[in-house]
Amino acid sequence: QKEVEQDPGPLSVPEGAIVSLNCTYxxxxxxxxxxxxxxxxxxxELLMYTYSSxxxxxxxxxxxxxxxxxxxxxxxxxxxxxxxxxxxxxxxLNTGGFKTIFGAGxxxxxxA
Amino acid sequence: GAVVSQHPSWVICKSGTSVKIECRSLDFQATxxxxxxxxxxxxxxxxATSNEGSKxxxxxxxxKDKFLINHASLTLSTLTVTSAHPEDSSFYICSARDGxxxxxxxxxxxxxxx
Numbered sequence: 001q002k003e004v005e006q007d008p009g010p011l012s013v014p015e016g017a018i019v020s021l022n023c024t025y026x027x028x029x030x031x032x033x034x035x036x037x038x039x040x041x042x043x044x045e046l047l048m049y050t051y052s053s054x055x056x057x058x059x060x061x062x063x064x065x066x067x068x069x070x071x072x073x074x075x076x077x078x079x080x081x082x083x084x085x086x087x088x089x090x091x092x093l094n095t096g097g098f099k100t101i102f103g104a105g106x107x108x109x110x111x112a
Numbered sequence: 113g114a115v116v117s118q119h120p121s122w123v124i125c126k127s128g129t130s131v132k133i134e135c136r137s138l139d140f141q142a143t144x145x146x147x148x149x150x151x152x153x154x155x156x157x158x159x160a161t162s163n164e165g166s167k168x169x170x171x172x173x174x175x176k177d178k179f180l181i182n183h184a185s186l187t188l189s190t191l192t193v194t195s196a197h198p199e200d201s202s203f204y205i206c207s208a209r210d211g212x213x214x215x216x217x218x219x220x221x222x223x224x225x226x
Contacts, residue, residue: 034215043118043205043220044156088155092215100146100207100215104155 003027006089006103015112019076023089023103026070030091030101033065035074038086038105047087048074079110115139116208118218125196125225132192133221135206141186142208146215147179150203162189196225 006023013019021035032051036044048063050056056063064073072091076083089103115138125131135145143164148156160181162168168181178200180192189208193200205220 036217041203041220041222043217046214046216049214090215099158099161101158102156107153 003101004089004091004103007106008104010107010109012109012111013079015079015081015110017079017110019074019079019083019108019110021074021076021087021089021106021108023072023091024070025072025091025101027091027093027101028067028070029093032092033063033072034090034092034100035061035063036088036090036102038088040085044088079108081110081112084108084110116142116206116216116218118206118221120221121219122222123224125223127197127225128195130192130194131196131223132190133204133206133223135189135191135208135218137187137208137210137216140208140210142189142210143186144209145183145189146207146209147181147189147191148205148207150205150220152203156205159191193223196223198225201225 004025035048037047038044053065053067060077062075086105086107088105090100092100117136119134145162147159150156159174160168160170162181162183164183164186170176183189201224203220207215207217209215
């Protein structure tokens with residue numbers, strides 16, 4: 001079993017839709033949770049970062065963490081074609097040099 | 113946000129030669145830097161964790177004599193692919209942790225070995 005599971009998609013939605021991206025994890029010691037967006041042939045860009053259960057909102061993006069279920073989500077409201085990218089969830093321990101484990105990434109296509 | 117610069121963005125080298133990739137944190141000091149490898153349509157694979165002034169910690173299956181990592185200062189880490197072969201062709205990405213718990217990525221370096 002992988003430490004972090006993420007459906008690779010692809011996920012295709014119409015413009016304006018609400019997108020839900022999810023990851024599950026097995027290590028209850030993970031303390032920090034992140035979402036990255038990666039455009040083709042580019043390095044990942046940090047979108048959201050949180051370390052507690054609950055919701056964190058930033059513009060059209062909402063990150064949700066449920067530590068009891070070991071489940072995290074990223075919601076994108078009013079999705080735009082420019083949101084088309086691969087979204088990677090990531091989580092870290094606060095030990096061992098802050099090693100970060102990434103999900104496989106979900107490819108998202110937002111159709112105009 | 114914080115900026116991590118990676119150089120070169122693209123490099124083509126001949127089989128058997130070595131190539132160096134630099135990773136710099138431009139506006140913060142990075143005590144820890146990470147090197148990843150990514151194949152097309154696949155996720156990031158952590159190769160090694162680099163701490164300033166000490167030897168890098170390599171992930172299982174990563175040849176430390178082939179992928180030399182040097183973290184000589186708080187703003188610079190280098191990855192040298194020695195005796196490169198076509199199978200080493202890949203997208204190499206570095207990341208750096210700031211003084212808190214946030215990790216920022218470089219833009220990545222495309223290596224093609226011919």
